[in-house]
Amino acid sequence: MKKIIIASALVALGVSSSLALAEGVSDKVLQKVISSSWKNPNKDNPEGAKPDWASRLNQGDLQKICSKTRNQPDKKTAAKLEKAAKASIKYPEDGKFLGDWKNGEKIAQNGKGLRYNDKVDGPAGGNCYACHQIDKAELAYGTIGPSLAEYGKLHEFTEAANKATYEKIYNSHVAISCSNMPRFGTMGILSIEQIKDVTALLMSKDSPVNK
Amino acid sequence: MMKRRLIGAIAVGCAAVFATFTAAGPVLAQEDASKGIEEYRKMMAEDPFANPGLLFVDSGEALWTEKRGPKNVSLEGCDLGKGPGVLDGAFAELPRYFKDADKVMDVESRILWCMEKLQGIDTKPIIKGAFSKRGEGGSEMEFLASFVGSKSNGMPMKSQLSHPKEKEAYAIGEALFYMRAGPHDFSCQTCHGTKGTRIRLQELPDLAEPTEDARKTVATWPAYRVSQERVRTMQHRMADCYRQMRMPKVGYGSDAVTALITFLAKQADGGEIQVPALKR
Incomplete structure (x- = not known):
């Protein structure tokens, strides 16, 4: 049911397969280059027994819109993308947003998973430190995303902030329609349990992030 | 012989410089890493023969002039865009359109073309081993690209966009640069669309515009x-970015990679070529 809602929302956005990504090149030409350059995705990737290797070359509707608009869709489209993002979120069955921050820290440090040289069934990481400052004790952090130091303290440890944080990790497009951040829950990169753990890293009073 | 010894000495010196990073904290390590590479570059400037990449250039020159393949000819007759056998400045104008192949080619795909057409070599195994593994000491493509690239050292990059196919390659490259795909929704722009950002401690060049970043970065590959x-x-750089972007393996010398390199060459137009440069 949810899928149907998302699908119809995207149809309403006017996404069509003829969406060109740059001036001077048609989608058809681009597709031809893509299929000749990634000839046999499922066969060419040794760890890629998973059938989704080939599908990675096909952009989803959100990817198409964000690529085409250089991450700056008009207001109406942005609102629709944010709504679709929200509709994609699955919530923890126990209603608790905070898991184990210690495990959250491990996930935030781990950059492995879903590359063709990664083991297919190995646990994927969130690689949060690649882009964000989080625990100030970790000095090797990236700056593509904003600093998340003292995140919970700054958000006064409220239950509403716990939920919003969980949602942003699950699908960051709820807040920023064409966010650079991966949709960790929606795209199945992290499990609900893992997302709870990362939420705890940011929001828990015990977490070093808030010390 | 003398050259080898110098390289050895520098390598030891370098190892000592790098060893200090691990002892210090990451921020110190970051500063030391930048400083260390800077120091290493300075040492190289004082002694241009200390760059280990020069061994690749030498091996490339030997390969270039060696008669090989079923046709038993060297690559010296290869037309890299400025006429058969013209090496000086050819790399600076790549990628470009080649009439004989009726397509745009970068340095690596053009060298492969010459191996096939001039020498009659089956390039499949060469493509398969194009990215050398640790301990192999380099691949034929790494040798040859280093050699051809070095023949444009000190010259500015001259992006070629007059032929319609060059314009098309640029447009495809631009589209690919912004194409978000895969489970992580990454495009090249995700990491290379803003000035002054980094992944962990690695500084990222802004390649979305014709910037100093782009000139410095692109003109120094291989x-x-x-x-x-x-x-x-450069083919390896593109392929490894796609790996990190969680995309499937992209074909070596494929049109997508050539198009991206064409786009990047435009962003780096005018950048001074220094090949093979020294990078992290």
């Missing part, structure tokens, strides 16, 4: 990568 102990080529 490069000797200290962390990998060998020369890596």
Whole structure:
């Protein structure tokens, strides 16, 4: 049911397969280059027994819109993308947003998973430190995303902030329609349990992030 | 012989410089890493023969002039865009359109073309081994690209966009640069669309515009990568970015990669070529 809602929302956005990504090149030409350059995705990737290797070359509707608009869709489209993002979120069955921050820290440090040289069934990481400052004790952090130091303290440890944080990790497009951040829950990169753990890293009073 | 010894001495010196990073904290390490590479570059400037990448250039020159393949000819007759056998400045104008192949080619795909057409060599195994593994000491493509690239050292990059196919390659490259795909929704722009950002401690060049970042970064591939102990080529740089972007393996010398390199060459137009440069 949810899928149907998302699908119809995207149809309403006017996404069509003829969406060109740059001036001077048609989608058809681009597709031809893509299929000749990634000839046999499922066969060419040794760890890629998973059938989704080939599908990675096909952009989803959100990817198409964000690529085409250089991450700056008009207001109406942005609102629709944010709504679709929200509709994609699955919530923890126990209603608790905070898991184990210690495990959250491990996930935030781990950059492995879903590359063709990664083991297919190995646990994927969130690689949060690649882009964000989080625990100030970790000095090797990236700056593509904003600093998340003292995140919970700054958000006064409220239950509403716990939920919003969980949602942003699950699908960051709820807040920023064409966010650079991966949709960790929606795209199945992290499990609900893992997302709870990362939420705890940011929001828990015990977490070093808030010390 | 003398050259080898110098390289050895520098390598030891470099190892000592790098060893200090691990002892210090990461921020110190970051500063030391930048400083260390800077120091290493300075040492190289004082002694241009100290760059281990020069061994790749030498091996490339030997390969270039060696009669090989079923046709038993060298690559010296290869037309890299400025006429058969003209090496000087050819790399600076790549990628470009080649009438004989009726397509745009970068340095690596053009060298492959010459191997096939001039020498009659089956390039399949060469493509398969194009990115050398640790301990192999380099691949034929790494040698040859280093050699051809070095023949444009000191010259500015001259992006070629007059032929319609060059314009098309640029447009495809631009589209690919912004194409978000895969489970992580990454495009090249995700990491290379803003000035002054970094992943962990690694500084990221802004390649979305014709910037100083782009000129410095693009004009210095192929490069000797200290962390990998060998020369890596631009094809490798593109393929490894796609790996990190969680995309499937992209074809070596494929049109997508050539298009991206064409786009990047435009962003780097005018950048001074220094090949193989020294990178992390």
